[in-house]
Amino acid sequence: MIQFRSVCKRYGKKTILDTLNLDIKAGEFVILIGPSGCGKTTTLKTINRLIEPDSGEIYIDGKDITKMDPVKLRRTIGYVIQQIGLFPNMTVEQNIAIVPKLLNYKKEEIDDIVHRLLDLVNMPYEENAKKYPSELSGGQQQRIGVLRALAASPPIVLMDEPFGALDPVTRDSLQEEVKKIQRKLGKTIVFVTHDMDEAIRLADTIVFMNEGKVLQVASPEEMLQNPADPIIKSFLGKHMSNGVNAAGMVASDFMRKKVLTVPKTKKTLECIELMSRRDVSSLIVIEEDDTYLGTVSVDKIKAQGKAGKEIAELITVEAITVNRDSNAQEAFELLIASPTGYVIVLNDDNTVAGLITKTSMAKAMGEALWGEMTQ
Amino acid sequence: MTYSEFLAKYSTDIWRAFFTHIELVLVSVGIGVIIAVPAGIFLSRHKGTAKYILSIAGVIQTIPGLVLLGIMLILMGIGKPPAIAALSLYAILPILRNTYTGILEVDGHCIEAARGIGMSGGQILFQVELPLAMPAIIGGLRLSTVYIISWATLAGMIGAGGLGDLIWTGLSTYETKFIVAGAVPAAVLALVANAVIGFFQHILTPRGLKLGR
Amino acid sequence: MSTLFSLTIEHMVLVLIAIAISAIIGVILGIICYWVLYLDKVILWVVDSLQTIPSLALLALLMIFFGLGNTTLIIGLILYSLLPIVRNTYIGLTGVPPHLKDAAKGMGMSKLQRMRKVELPLSFPLIFSGIKIATVTALSIAVIGVLIGSGGLGYPIYRGIQTMNFGAIIKGTLPVVIMAVIFDFLMSKVEYKLVKRAK
Numbered sequence: 001m002i003q004f005r006s007v008c009k010r011y012g013k014k015t016i017l018d019t020l021n022l023d024i025k026a027g028e029f030v031i032l033i034g035p036s037g038c039g040k041t042t043t044l045k046t047i048n049r050l051i052e053p054d055s056g057e058i059y060i061d062g063k064d065i066t067k068m069d070p071v072k073l074r075r076t077i078g079y080v081i082q083q084i085g086l087f088p089n090m091t092v093e094q095n096i097a098i099v100p101k102l103l104n105y106k107k108e109e110i111d112d113i114v115h116r117l118l119d120l121v122n123m124p125y126e127e128n129a130k131k132y133p134s135e136l137s138g139g140q141q142q143r144i145g146v147l148r149a150l151a152a153s154p155p156i157v158l159m160d161e162p163f164g165a166l167d168p169v170t171r172d173s174l175q176e177e178v179k180k181i182q183r184k185l186g187k188t189i190v191f192v193t194h195d196m197d198e199a200i201r202l203a204d205t206i207v208f209m210n211e212g213k214v215l216q217v218a219s220p221e222e223m224l225q226n227p228a229d230p231i232i233k234s235f236l237g238k239h240m241s242n243g244v245n246a247a248g249m250v251a252s253d254f255m256r257k258k259v260l261t262v263p264k265t266k267k268t269l270e271c272i273e274l275m276s277r278r279d280v281s282s283l284i285v286i287e288e289d290d291t292y293l294g295t296v297s298v299d300k301i302k303a304q305g306k307a308g309k310e311i312a313e314l315i316t317v318e319a320i321t322v323n324r325d326s327n328a329q330e331a332f333e334l335l336i337a338s339p340t341g342y343v344i345v346l347n348d349d350n351t352v353a354g355l356i357t358k359t360s361m362a363k364a365m366g367e368a369l370w371g372e373m374t375q
Numbered sequence: 376m377t378y379s380e381f382l383a384k385y386s387t388d389i390w391r392a393f394f395t396h397i398e399l400v401l402v403s404v405g406i407g408v409i410i411a412v413p414a415g416i417f418l419s420r421h422k423g424t425a426k427y428i429l430s431i432a433g434v435i436q437t438i439p440g441l442v443l444l445g446i447m448l449i450l451m452g453i454g455k456p457p458a459i460a461a462l463s464l465y466a467i468l469p470i471l472r473n474t475y476t477g478i479l480e481v482d483g484h485c486i487e488a489a490r491g492i493g494m495s496g497g498q499i500l501f502q503v504e505l506p507l508a509m510p511a512i513i514g515g516l517r518l519s520t521v522y523i524i525s526w527a528t529l530a531g532m533i534g535a536g537g538l539g540d541l542i543w544t545g546l547s548t549y550e551t552k553f554i555v556a557g558a559v560p561a562a563v564l565a566l567v568a569n570a571v572i573g574f575f576q577h578i579l580t581p582r583g584l585k586l587g588r
Numbered sequence: 589m590s591t592l593f594s595l596t597i598e599h600m601v602l603v604l605i606a607i608a609i610s611a612i613i614g615v616i617l618g619i620i621c622y623w624v625l626y627l628d629k630v631i632l633w634v635v636d637s638l639q640t641i642p643s644l645a646l647l648a649l650l651m652i653f654f655g656l657g658n659t660t661l662i663i664g665l666i667l668y669s670l671l672p673i674v675r676n677t678y679i680g681l682t683g684v685p686p687h688l689k690d691a692a693k694g695m696g697m698s699k700l701q702r703m704r705k706v707e708l709p710l711s712f713p714l715i716f717s718g719i720k721i722a723t724v725t726a727l728s729i730a731v732i733g734v735l736i737g738s739g740g741l742g743y744p745i746y747r748g749i750q751t752m753n754f755g756a757i758i759k760g761t762l763p764v765v766i767m768a769v770i771f772d773f774l775m776s777k778v779e780y781k782l783v784k785r786a787k
Binding site for chain 3: 442444445446448521526527529533551554558565569
């Protein structure tokens with residue numbers, strides 16, 4: 001629906017947009033993101049010609065917008081800015097109605113539009129229509145800003161960091177609402193932000209820009225899995241470990257496979273010897289069929305054990321166990337909480353698969369972040 | 376003669392002077408507004424020129440009223456027209472400056488939003504900028520009116536009439552009553568005009584600007 | 589030429605005397621506005637009205653009581669100049685950040701000491717600005733003084749009008765305008781330095 005062909009823009013010696021080529025599909029929520037100065041806001045503003053490109057063409061629905069009257073063009077595109085910019089001398093109703101008025105809609109139509117839009121954001125007409133912007137909170141003002149952009153039903157809505165100046169709670173609820181509105185009304189939204197959280201949450205497609213060029217155009221999941229550039233990776237930052245690696249990880253990814261197990265028939269003194277030789281303070285005890293029974297600790301043996309007896313009697317089941325396919329984060333939390341300092345990983349048939357210790361967990365996480373460790 | 380006898384004798388003169396004075400003020404301030412408001416709008420679009428013009432206008436403001444009246448007297452002769460010409464020149468600066476700053480002080484983000492949603496330059500001017508600059512513009516009008524009422528008292532010097540005429544008669548004949556007959560109405564006129572325009576300034580300020588957090 | 593020069597000096601002296609006295613009275617009134625809760629509106633209204641009254645009217649009425657001559661002009665100029673000075677003093681004082689006032693109170697300063705050592709110095713740039721405005725305006729107004737028998741540059745201007753002599757009018761006006769511009773320029777420079785120092 002919106003196409004950029006070799007668009008260039010310079011300010012003096014600085015290149016802001018460098019032969020930009022981009023396609024934006026109709027009905028999608030597209031987010032432009034990138035570091036400061038990457039050209040995302042400039043790109044946005046060339047769509048409604050608040051900024052004119054030095055060269056290149058921009059097409060909306062196949063029509064070259066540089067050949068149109070900019071004022072008329074802007075009336076067909078919604079525009080929302082970070083500082084909101086509601087007209088303080090006009091009521092909420094008058095602010096929303098402004099573009100329909102400019103387009104000479106009939107009074108009843110305008111009235112209807114204002115009522116419907118206010119309902120859309122749960123700000124009933126009776127309470128709010130006659131208020132002035134200065135009587136509203138920041139979040140309410142920006143909602144009205146969005147409604148003002150939607151009033152004449154433009155197919156495209158441009159938003160320039162609209163929630164940047166709001167507190168996190170308000171920002172959160174407005175993000176929800178905007179996403180809902182976009183889905184409901186089927187608008188094409190082009191949204192600029194520098195907040196990756198916002199982008200991942202809202203976008204159908206993310207366009208990552210840097211130094212006036214497009215680095216990658218992808219859905220949030222794609223971008224998380226295959227960031228095309230180190231700078232994108234760093235932007236994604238914490239999302240990376242959650243998104244790709246941690247999402248699919250299970251307990252067995254973190255465990256140590258070589259585990260010391262003893263059959264329950266083992267005698268006490270033998271166990272103590274074993275523990276002293278291997279320098280551990282407890283042993284995993286298994287049944288004849290290799291299924292997990294419990295653990296014995298050297299302290300318990302010393303306290304209650306009698307020489308020559310089987311250790312089966314001294315088994316405790318204090319140790320925490322998890323199934324090998326259980327969620328890695330869960331296993332991690334259990335590990336931290338574990339009184340013994342380890343978590344036993346069991347197979348589906350209850351045999352011992354491995355052991356998660358703090359060392360084994362740390363090693364596995366290191367590999368997840370930085371790749372295979374040599375040690 | 377007592378005051379009441381004086382008033383009885385000269386009441387027509389006093390009323391005539393009063394109305395002439397008002398006439399001079401209204402016409403001059405009117406001309407001032409007609410010139411200064413569009414000029415102020417123009418300057419707000421051409422800030423470079425604005426600096427020069429406002430400095431020059433500032434210097435003109437320091438020229439004593441007597442002087443401009445005198446110059447107009449020489450150029451145009453005696454009577455009301457030269458007085459109006461001189462007074463109009465004085466009326467321009469406060470309105471010009473206030474229109475200019477008033478428009479410039481309108482929140483730039485509102486203007487950006489207005490452009491972005493597709494308002495033309497003219498629509499932005501009349502629906503956003505002027506309404507928001509209105510308190511400042513009327514403030515300028517108020518200042519201007521008070522100045523002109525004051526300088527118009529000198530108009531009598533060049534034969535234009537007005538309350539200054541009475542004051543001058545009083546000064547040159549050492550007749551206190553004439554002085555009072557001229558000075559007191561002039562003072563009252565100025566104070567009332569100031570209050571009335573102040574009142575209009577208040578009611579014409581768009582509601583949205585007065586309310587709020 | 590020499591008469592013009594002496595007239596210019598006379599003009600300037602008259603104005604400066606008036607401004608000096610007006611400054612003292614004005615600052616005191618400003619302080620009173622600041623200290624006494626209800627008087628602020630009253631004083632400001634009175635002072636504002638004094639400036640709204642047409643200068644010729646004011647001078648003429650004063651003349652009734654004080655006679656012709658320089659004294660009356662000075663009194664008129666004093667009254668006329670009060671508004672910018674009182675208002676700026678008041679605004680300056682009310683603009684002093686409360687935490688500084690508290691600090692001074694906490695240190696044990698009396699009201700007067702606080703005024704002298706903290707509040708006035710901090711307000712000084714604004715007060716000076718008010719004095720500047722008053723000075724420049726007074727230079728222009730003082731010309732009317734000739735009509736009530738004072739000296740100053742009003743005289744050549746008036747003579748020029750009476751004799752329809754353009755040159756004479758200009759000769760009288762030029763010094764006034766030049767003085768106004770110079771005073772404005774110099775005092776603005778000082779004001780600028782004061783503001784910078786205060787930061």
